Amino acid sequence: MFSKFFINRPVFACVISIIIVLAGLIGLKNAAIEEYPQLTPPQVVVQATYSGADAQTIASAVAAPLEEAINGVDDMIYMQSTSSSAGTMSLNIFFEIGTDPQTASVNVNNRVSPILSKLPEEVRRVGVKVDERSSNILEVLAFYDPSKKMNDTELSNYVSINVADELKRVKGVGDAVVIGNKEYSMRVWIKPDLLKHYDMTVNEVIDAIKEQNSQYAAGKIGEQPMATGNPYVYSIKPEGRLTQISEFEDIIVRADLNGNIIRLKDVASVELGAQSYAFSGRFNGGSMIPVLIFLQSGANALETAQAVQARVEELKDSFPGDMTYRVAYDTTEFVQVSIDEVIKTFIEAIILVVIVIYMFLGNLRATFIPLLTVPVSILGAFAGIYVMGFSVNLITLFALILAIGIVVDDAIIVIENVERILHEEPNLSVKEATTKAMDEIMAPVISIVLVLSAVFIPVSFMEGFVGVIQKQFALTLVASVCISGLVALTLTPALCAIILRKKEKPPFWFVRKFNEFFDFSTRIFSAGVAKILRHVVISLISVAIIIFMMIELFKVIPSGLVPAEDKGSVLTIINLPPASTLPRTLEDAAFIESIVSKNPNVKSVTTLTGYDMMAGSLRENAGMMFITLQPWDERPGKENAAATIAGQFMGMLYGADRNSLAFVTTPPPIMGLSMTGGFELYAQNITGKSYNQIEADVQRVVAKANQSPVLTQVRTTLDTNFPLYNLTLDREKIKMMGISFNDIFDTINSTIGQYYVNDFNILGKTYKVNIRAYESYRDSPEDLGLLYVRSRSGDLVPLDSIITLTRGLGPDNVDRFNGFPAAKIMGEPKPGYTSGDSIKEIERIIKEELGKEYNIGWAGSAYQEVSSTGKGTQAFIFGLIFVFLILAAQYERWLMPLAVVTAVPFSVFGALAFTYLRGLSNDVYFEIGLLLLIGLAAKNAILIVEFAMQEHLGGKSIKEAAISASKMRFRPIVMTSLAFTLGVLPMAIATGAGAASRHALGTGVIGGMIAATTIAIFFVPLFFYILESFNEWLDSKKSKFGVENE
Secondary structure, three states, X not given: OHHHHXXXXXXXXXXXXXXXXXXXXXXXXXXXXXXXXOOOOOEXXXXXXXXOOOHHHHHHHHHHHHHHHHOOOOOEEEEEEEEEOOOEEEEEEEEOOOOOHHHHHHHHHHHHXXXXXXXXXXXXXXXXXXXXXXXXXXXXXXXXXXXXOOOHHHHHHHHHHHHHHHHHOOOOEEEEEXXXXXXXXXXXXXXXXXXXXXXXXXXXXXXXXXXXXOOXXXXXXXXXXXXXXXXXXXXXXXXXXXXXXXXXXOOEEEEOOOOOEEEXXXXXXXXXXXXXXXXXEEEOOEXXXXXXXXXXXXXXXXXXXXXXXXXXXXXXXXXXXXXXXXEEEEOHHHHHHXXXXXXXXXXXXXXXXXXXXXXXXXXXXXXXXXXHHHHHHHHHHHHHHHHOOOOEOHHHHHHHHHHHHHHHHHHHHHHHHHHHHHHHXXXXXXXXHHHHHHHHHHHHHHHHHHHHHHHHOHHHHXXXXXXXXXXXXXXXXXXXXXXXXXHHHOHHHHHHHHHOOOOOOOOOHHHHHHHHHHHHHHHHHHHHHHHHHHOXXXXXXXXXXXXHHHHHHHHHOOEOOOOOOOXXXXXXXXXXXXXXXXXXXXXXXXXXXXXXXXXXXXXXXXXXEEEEOOOOEEEEEEEEEEEEEXXXXXXXXXXXXXXXXXXXXXXXXXXXXXXXEEXXXXXXXXXXXXXXXXXXXXXXXXXXXXXXXXXXXXXXXXXXXXXXXXXXXXXXXXXXXXXXXXXXXXXXXXHHHOOOHHHHHHHHHHHOOOEEEEEEEEOOEEEEEEEEEOHHHOOOHHHHHHOEEEOOOOOEEEHHHOEEEEEEEEOOEEEEEOOEEEEEEEEEEOOOOOHHXXXXXXXXXXXXXXXXXXXXXXXXXXXXXXXXXXXXXXXXXXXXXXXXXXXXXXXXXXXXXXXXXXXXXXXXXXXXXXXXXXXXXXXXXXXXXXXXXXXXXXXXHHHHHHHHHHHHHOOOOHHHHXXXXXXXXXXXXXXXXXXXXXXXXXXXXXXXXXHHHHHHHHHHHHHHHHHHHHHHXXXXXXXXXXXXXXXXHHHHHHHHHHHHHO
């Protein structure tokens, strides 16, 4: 016999456990630590620049051909592109969760390369970039100079050359991005009136720069073959690209034989400036340069953040002047505090469990055994986590908290049985009693381990978002339960044989009284079971009522993906009227900062102006703020929660700020799935409407949605009311004069727009040379009269004589989704409603308003929620089937397992009732809890059924066997259930960071456990009685049938 070997060799048992603990500690040290496992779909982004073009031109000339080429790339789930009048196009392709980002990036690149020839010349010249984008923002660092001696351009370039490149090499960093694109650029500011004075055009200046700022190769002197016997070979090094401002100023634009030379400095001024001036960052009111640090897939968030901090501190010693930095936004604070909170919950759970064991067993020696065995199973699970490639995250830690209760059960079952046998048969020694107890209990312990594993194993084959969460939760629990089963059969009996004594000192009076009360309740319980067995029909009707209520509760409880968390920060999105300039946006942002920073809960405010987070593009009239709040323990209570603060700010700004539209929202519970909490979707037009028509349609949806009782802050990023000028050419006149269209547009682009000429080298890097007119020459449409192009006859023709500008309106940036023009719609559920409610409501409104002309393309967390509907139910059903099959195999009967499975509906009813009463939703955590309850409810039932079968085989009638088994197992069942419930209690009443997820999981599990212990254990003996009687009736029929046949 397996356990007997270890009872006789306790050192062997201890060695096995020590090895398990050591393996666990090694796993814990090496596993990644993060908030959630990799739940975000891998993302590849394709970026292109078409300087000076408007949004619709970029969408049709750049985005459409690229989308057509990329569509259908392996494992793609959806793609979305944004084209902006800032001259940029970014196309995001999202892949199935679990796809390798590098492979995805290579696949996209292979599709992009052949299509490049179809793109406009200007786009090809600047180049099309394909990058894998990590959506895991680790932190935002703000670099600034309090003395204001360094300007933004110098700061930005110092940071990108000396800091960002260093940080990219830190272990665990996926990317370090300097926002704002202020890298150096040689700016040539043209003066059109001087060009006219010298009878020149801009194109001649561009050609001169291209020719004289170039790299040439000249060959070698004396290279072989050589017959002259020259002993040396010499390379020739031409001057090459220019590097100094003075060299650019001396570029010769025109010269003649008389020695008249016109240089670049005669018609333009040259300076070392920035590539773009359309962005500005602020931190706590001062100017700064933001650096976004992204986390690599599978890296340890906490270690990476510390490593980044350490590296920046090293670099800080060599910062010029007073330059310094601050961490403006840090996601690891939440991870750190959440994990600390979970560990606190963990310790509370263990203490409560120990108290329960002492109350029941009434002796300290017996209480000491689970204290030794529980840590083995919990720590051993870390080895499992590491081997399976999981990380230490909230999901795996929740699994371990719940495992405490289950793992203790195994120890309790063993100890309780040994104690009972010592009590009933005083003539046995402790060792003999332990051996006897293990004979009785080995089968139930193994079947409990198998059943709990069986519930969770099918889940590990699920795909997608919910699949990842459930897989990590399930397999962590399985690892813990399997180790626990092993320990219950090896270490626990060995310790029982050594530690327990036959005669114990009487426990103190409170424990005695508790046990007397318990004996009294055992009598009541067995009387209750006997009563139920007498009134079978009434009992079955009450079971039917409970099942009916359970089904009704499923319909009433709202669904969701994951509960919204207080992440310790609030996001503000600012939008000024269309076409507002950056200085106006800055002024408004400063005003909002002044209001927000007065709140005592606000720790710091980081502002990015000139960047539209919703649209994901640079836009002068938009900005966003990260408002970091004080630590969680300094703002207790609901009134100081992030969501409440966001609501307060929203109200304040709505009244105070008349210049802009500001949305205040909380960050999403899972970073990288969406920009904000709430839903995100694209209304795709499939009938070929223009963006103006699409906007009119979508505005109807937005207006109706904002009146709905379920939705709030519904908005769209499509705005076709941006003022613009439509340009028309007088084609006949142009062709009669022999002017080329290219010359016209190059002239406009290089004066009013920004024309990229070629590159130059400085500080070991390559930067762009840009040409543009002085600001006073591109201030109004009349300035076109100062620009000239050359006709065939050599005369200069003013542009305003061959083109006309008329005022109009159009979109500033446009979206496409899966290859169709689309409008992005975002919104949030009103307080009291869940994301599931809001998704159903917006879907209903869109179908009513837009009919069949539009498809809905879900994005972000809404996509995951819509595509994971029904996955939880599927896992639940598979779990039940597996439990049934394993028990059937063990009992060698088809009907008996039903007696065990019937305990499940009661616990589900309890879970639903508690969740409903607490106002929570049916989300991923609740579904995980339900899975766990199948296992736990079945475990209680297994103990009763197993003993009832043993009693019945021992000669008792079915009814007597059922009553006797329930009486015998009542104590360990209540004890294990109470230990488990109290172990989970700290989760259900948790506060602080990450409390919402713990409530979601804890509440359902406690409700289910209470129902399983109070209601189900009365009915399991009933089902055993019914099924066993039915079995006997079948057996008698079979034997009768057999006799007749003979």
